[in-house]
Amino acid sequence: MEGESRQLVKEGRVTAVFPERHTVRCEFEDKDGLISGELPVLTTWAWQNKMYALPDVGEIVVVIFATNADQTGTGWVVGSRFHDNSPPNANSQDKTRIDFKDGTFIEYDRASHELRIDCVGDIFINGRNIYLNS
Numbered sequence: 230m231e232g233e234s235r236q237l238v239k240e241g242r243v244t245a246v247f248p249e250r251h252t253v254r255c256e257f258e259d260k261d262g263l264i265s266g267e268l269p270v271l272t273t274w275a276w277q278n279k280m281y282a283l284p285d286v287g288e289i290v291v292v293i294f295a296t297n298a299d300q301t302g303t304g305w306v307v308g309s310r311f312h313d314n315s316p317p318n319a320n321s322q323d324k325t326r327i328d329f330k331d332g333t334f335i336e337y338d339r340a341s342h343e344l345r346i347d348c349v350g351d352i353f354i355n356g357r358n359i360y361l362n363s
Contacts, residue, residue: 240271243286246285252300254268255290258306265292270306292307321340332349
């Protein structure tokens with residue numbers, strides 16, 4: 230079982246992104262640069278609530294396959310991971326943070342109850358009622 234599970238989980242580098250289908254193609258260096266077919270990128274929600282995010286070309290991702298490592302068309306991108314060239318962007322279990330490549334970030338610290346939004350562009354807020362410091 231242990232050897233079999235190693236074949237089902239692989240790391241690949243994203244070579245193409247297809248936003249309209251939420252899929253990517255990956256290259257597997259350990260398979261002599263084999264390029265996968267389109268692989269769906271798993272997300273947290275995809276029905277009534279939806280969450281949309283895709284890795285960039287060049288990002289290293291973890292891929293699982295339904296059968297074995299040689300059939301690179303039947304798989305799913307589980308996500309990415311931090312590594313030496315891309316360390317974590319926070320250092321607390323209480324923080325949730327999203328950083329964008331333009332420098333914008335959103336961070337919530339549940340210990341201090343602080344939400345920080347640092348945006349390099351405009352911010353649009355729409356709502357029935359918006360209360361500030363009420």
